[in-house]
Amino acid sequence: MQTHETVVFQIFRFHPEQDAKPYFQEYEIPFLRKDLTVLEGLYYIQQRLDDSLAFRSSCRAAICGSCAMHINGKYRLACNTPVLKLKSGKITIRPLAHMPLVKDLVVDMKSFWEKYEQMKPYLMPGKPFPASGERLQRPEERAKVDALIDCILCACCHSSCPVTALHEKYLGPMAFLTADRFVSDTRDGAHEERLAMVDDEHGVWRCHTVFNCQEVCPKDLDPSGSIAHLKMEILKHKIQQKCF
Template sequence: MMRGDKVFFHILRFNPDTDKKPFFQKFEIPFIRKDLTVLEGLNYIQQRLDNSLAFRSSCREAICGSCAMHINGKYRLACNTLVSKLKSNTITIRPLAHMHIHKDLFVDMKPFWEKYEHIKPYLMPGKPLPATGEQIQRPEERVKIDTLADCILCSCCHSSCPITASHEKYLGPMAFLTADRFVSDNRDGAKEERLAIINGEHGVWRCHTVFNCQEVCPRDLNPSGSIAHLKMAIVKNKI
C-alpha cells in the first residue's frame, strides 16, 4: 500500500435506540502515512466524516487496553495496529464480543469488571504487616509474577474465548490470569481462598484449552498457562 492510496473502513454500526439490527457502514479515508494506525483512521472518520461514530480509546500507547476491538478477523488494539501491516486496503471492524453494545464499537464492560472484582485483585497478606508497613520482595520472587502483572485488562482474551460466549458466569481467561498473579505472589496469604474461588462450577475446569486467549493477547501473556498452573495448584492443595 502506497502513500496516496485509499483505505476503506467497514465498521459495524448499531444504535439500540434507533436501529432494529446491526449493519456495516463503509468509509473511505486517505492513506496519508505508512505508520497510519486503525485508531487514527477511526479518529479521522469521527472528526471529519461522521461524528456520531462511537468507540473507546485513551492512551494511544497500548497500555490502557481501552481501544480493543475485532479488526480483520482478530481481536487487537486499534492504537498499535498499523493499517499497512493488515495487508489490505479494506479494514473490517466489529466491537468486542459477548457484551451488550451501547453503540457501534462501544460495549458494556460491566460484566467483565464484575468478574475481575470477583477474584479479589489485590494483595491479602493474611498476617500483620511489618512495622515499616512494607512487605519486601526479593528479585527472584518478583520475577515469578513479572509477566502475570502485565495484563492491561483489554478484554481481547475474554471476547475470543468460546466458553465466555456460551456460559455467562464463566470467569474467563482474564480472571484466571489475574488470580494466578496473586496465587504466585509470595506476599499474598490468601492462596486457599483464591483457589477455592476459581475451583467452582464456573472456574478453571470449564476451560476447553482452545488457546484463543493466548493467541490474541496484545501483551503476549499466557492465560492458558495460568489456567494449567491453577489446576495443578488446586490438586496439590486438595482444595
C-alpha cells in the same frame, strides 16, 4: 498491503434506539502516513466524516486497553495496529464479543468488571505489616509474577474465548490470569481462598484449552498457562489436605 492514496474502513454500526438491525458502513479516508494506525483512522472518520460513530479510546499508547476491538479477523488494540500491516485493502472492524452492545463499537463491560472484582485484585497478606515498612521479596520470588502483572484489562481474551460465549457465569481468562497473579505472589496470604474462587463449575475446569486467549493478548501474556498453573495448585492443595 501496498501503500495506497486512500484506505477503506468497513465498520460495524448499530444504534439500538434507532436501527432495526446491525449493518456495516464503509468510509474511504486518505492514507495520511505509512504509520497510520486503525485508531487514527477512526478518529479521522469521527471528526471529519461522521461524528455519530461511537468507539472507546484513551491513552493511545497500548496501556489502557480501552480501544480493543475486532480488526480484520482478530481482536487487537486499534492504537497499535498499523493499517499498513493489515494484509488487506479494506479494514473491517467489529466490537468486542460476548458483551451487550451499547452502540457501534462500544460494549457494556459491566459483567467483565464484575468478574475482575470477584477475583479480589489486591494483596491480602493476612499478616500485620512488618516493622521494616516493606513486604520483602527475593528476585526469584518477584520473577514468578513478572509475566502476570502486565494485563491491561482490554478484554481481548474474554471476547476470543468460546466458553465465555456459551456460559455467562464462566469467569474467563482475564479472571484466571488475575487470580494466578496473586496465587503466585509470595506476599499474598490468601492462597486457599483464591484457589477456592476458581475451583467450581464456572472456574478453571470449564476451560477447553483452545488457546485463543493466549493468541490475541496484546501484551503477550499467557492466560492458558495461568489456568494450567491454577489447576495444578488446586490439585496439590487437595492432595495435601488428604495426606495431612
